[in-house]
Amino acid sequence: MSEPSPVTTRREGDVALILVDNPPVNALSQAVRTGLLAQVSAAVADPSVHALVIACEGRTFIAGADIREFGKPPLAPGLNEVLAAMEGSTKPVVAAIHGTALGGGFEVALACHARIADPKASVGLPEVKLGIVPGAGGTQRAPRLxxxxxxxxxxxxxxxxxxxxxKAKGLLDAISGPDLRADAIALARELTEKPPRRTSQLIIPPYDQDEFEKAASSVLARARGQLSPVKVVEAVRLATRLSFEEGLKAERAIFAELVGSDQARALRYAFFAEREVQRVPHLHGVEPRRVDTVGVIGAGTMGAGIAVALLDAGLRVTVVETSTQAVGAGWDRIAGLYARAMKSGRLDESGKDERLSRLTVTEDFGDLAGMDLVIEAAFEDMAVKKDIFARLGTTARHGAVLATNTSYLDVNEIAEASGRPADVIGLHFFSPANIMRLVEVVEGAASAKEAVATGVALAKRLGKLPVTCGVCDGFVGNRILAAWRQVTDFALEDGALPQEVDAALESYGMAMGPFAVADLAGLDIGWARRKRLAATRDPRGRYGGTVADRLCAQGRFGQKTGMGYYRYENGKRQVDPEVSDLVENVSTELRRKREPFDADRLVRRVRAAMVNEGAKILREGIVARALDIDMVLLHGYGFPAWRGGPMFEADAIGLPAVLADVRDLHQAYGAGWEPAPLLVELAENGGSFAAHGRPAA
Structure with missing residues (x-):
């Protein structure tokens, strides 16, 4: 017996209401495409039907392609065939959009003769995020509207x-009232009095050529090596020059070129890995504790951002500071973030007021007694954090989860100070915490699985991407950052200048170069860590922090002081000749021979350092899977998504080639840069990081 079709027709008088019901997001599977083609063809052939409405059951309109078909040969009927039948109908076809109409789903709507949407709906063509362009006329129809x-x-x-x-842009024809389907049916009946308005037959509306070229140049500049945005520019430009049929043919050729590319494979991997990383095998079946109220200790930049993220998720939040003055400053900082959101149009006055009504800022530590979960976001100092957790251990209610936002410090040592280490986890947010998606959920040696599961559940509730990891210095992201940043620091001593290193890694695809990032974050953070680790540093290893130490000693802490690796005037970053002189002087003092800068070699060494440290993290069991590492680097450290992540890219390049680069590092930098045993093992035995799992206990 065959499966029932996910597409059915319901008659509303002389209107055929064609309904897609393919939960959870009404993806455009082969069955949906087949059903749409059959139902549209039947309605067009039925003389008692005067108009058609395409709508969806469930929570959304067609939200895109079926991810189960990603990377596989296309199955008939193709979407273009379905859309040609819809658009070619002699009877009006109206799309009734609720939820989201994305990718192929919005291409369905674009091929209809009119589009009406619920006021809360959204539409888009996000294919660039998968390394491709719209492949069913999106690049040709959208510019015509x-x-x-x-x-x-x-x-x-x-x-x-x-x-x-x-609607203002012309992509929609109408916004519905409370009853979307009734309004869509009424619109369809109105259109029976007019010839069908086929998007493919529309003339490109008048536009400013200079404005288009400026927008195109901006896209090309932001692409940083990613092909799909560049190809979108090409496809849209062709839409302005070719007939629809010629443009559609060109779009298909571009789509075919990209869909099998290395970048598309990397972005598909990132798409699936982002979903897989949230499924933590050893927490399967573990129930998180209930969280309705959350305390935050500290209302500095990080604490304020965390508080906003919690408030945005509908939680009641109590922020504790150390003085009346700090309480006022903390409230102002949080309110200021909401003022900024209002200014950008992301929030209205009532939304701000409702959120702030759930916020308490106090200097009474005892107010944390009733919280379900407490997040410490105090200064990155072990003594400070241990004192806070000792107080929390006796103040917080039984069963409350106690979380530290430490970036580097030993969560186990902090947990022991609380006297109740089973309740303690790490929740490492990234700045700005109300914007950045990544949260490292750190599982201590004594952390109860329910506490860890609670951290994961809270991160998801906040709309964050939780990556669960174990305890080590810097966890995943900052540990890998510390390794590859040494390579860039050594590069300064060996002949490079900050702007050359930044340019090389931005060309590789990073969102910002490491020295620009350091200036943004503040050089004092790394300075404090280097001083903390000085006593345990391997005396045989090369130390690369001399340039940064000299800058900090001069009070050059980055953007906040107007000077760091660069000089900042009116908020603009400028190359500083004083820094160039300082770098060259350090090379002379250390007796480093300055060689001409080789951008390609730097990139290979940086990648090798990332992968080598990642291999150590995997072997130590800090994370279970290579994809955990990739998701941290993609979502917290500006690693180019179109490369998939350092571990994915290492597999793609070939582990023997990466091992050769690691051996180059070892030869250049000496002790501490030995190849990771796991990398050697996998490279020599034809293995891969993707296939490597956490060893059985």
Whole structure:
């Protein structure tokens, strides 16, 4: 017996209401495409049907392609065949959009003769995020409705557009009232009096050529080596020059070129890994503790950001500071983040007021007694944190989860100070905490599984991406950062300048170069860590922090002091000749011979350092899977998503080649840079990081 079709038709008088019901997101599977084609064809052939409405059951319109078909040969009917039948209908076809209409789902809507959406709906063509371009006419139809500039900006960013804005851009024809389907049916009946308005037959609306070229140049500059945004520019430009049929053919050729590319494979991997990383095998079946109220200790930049993330998720939040003055400053800092959100249009006055009504800022530590979970976001100092957790151990209620936001410090030592280590975990947020998605959920040696599961559940509730890891200095992200940043520090001593290193790694695809990032974060953070670790540093190993130490000694802590690796005037980063002189003087003092800078060699060494440290982390069991490492680097450290992550890229390049680069590091830098045993083992035995799992206990 065959499976029932996920597409059915319900008659509403002379209107055929064609309904897609393919939970959870009504993806465009082969069955949906087959059903749409059959139901549209039947309705067009039925003389008693005067108009068609395409709508969806469940929580959303068609939200994109079926991920189960990603990377596989296409199955008939193709989406273009379905859309040609819809658009070619002699009877009006209306899309009734609720939830999201993304990718192929929005291409379905674009091929309809009209589009009406619920006010809360959003639409978009996010294919660039998978390393491809829209492949069913999106690059050709969207410019005919919204104009080339708006269409380019939407597709190149991959970001969804809210319904109100989409209507203003011409992508939608109407916004519905409370009853979307009734309004769509009424619109369809109105259109029976007019010839079908086929998007493919529309002329590109007038536009400013200079504005388009400016937008195109901006896309190309932001691409940083990613091909799909560049190809979106090409496809939209072709839409302005070719007939629809020629443009569609060109779009298909571009799609075919990209879909099998290394970048598309990497981005598909990242897409699936982002979902897989949230499934933590050893927490399967573990129930998290209930969390309705959360305490935050500290209302500095990080604490304020964490408080906003919690408030945005609907939680009641109590922030504790050390003095009346600090309480006022903390409240102002949190309110300021909401003022900024209002200014950008992301929040209205009532939304801000409702969130702040759930916020308490106090200097009474005892107010944390009733909290379900407490997050410490105090200064990165072990003595300070141990004192806080000793007080929390006796103040917080039984069963409350106690979390430290430490970036580097030993969570086990902090947990022991509490007297109740089973309740203690790490929740390492990334700054700005209300914006950045990544949270490292750190499982201590004594952490109860329920406490860890609670941290994972809270991160998800906040809309974050939790990556669970064990305890080591710097956990996953900062430990790997510390390793590869040494390579860039050594590069300064060996002949490079900060701007050359930054340019090389930005060309590799990183969002910002390491020295620009250091200036943004503040050089004093790394300085404090280097001083903390000085006593345990391997005397045989090369020390690369001399340039940074000299800058800090001069009070050059980055953007906050107007000077760091660069000079900042009116907020703009500028190369500083004083830093160039300082770098060259350090090389002379250390008797380092300055060689001409080799950008390619730097990139290979940086990648090798990442992968080598990642291999150590895997062998130590700090994380269970290579994808855990990749997700941390992608979502917290600006690693280019189109490379998949350092461990994925290492597999793609070939582990023997990466091992050769690690051996180059070892020869260049000496002790501490030995190849990781796991990397050697996998490279010599034809293994891969993807296939490597945590060893059985």
């Amino acid at each position: 919204a104009g080339p500039v708006a269409a380019l900006e939407m597709m190149a960013s991959g970001k969804p557009v809210k319904a109100i804005e989409a």
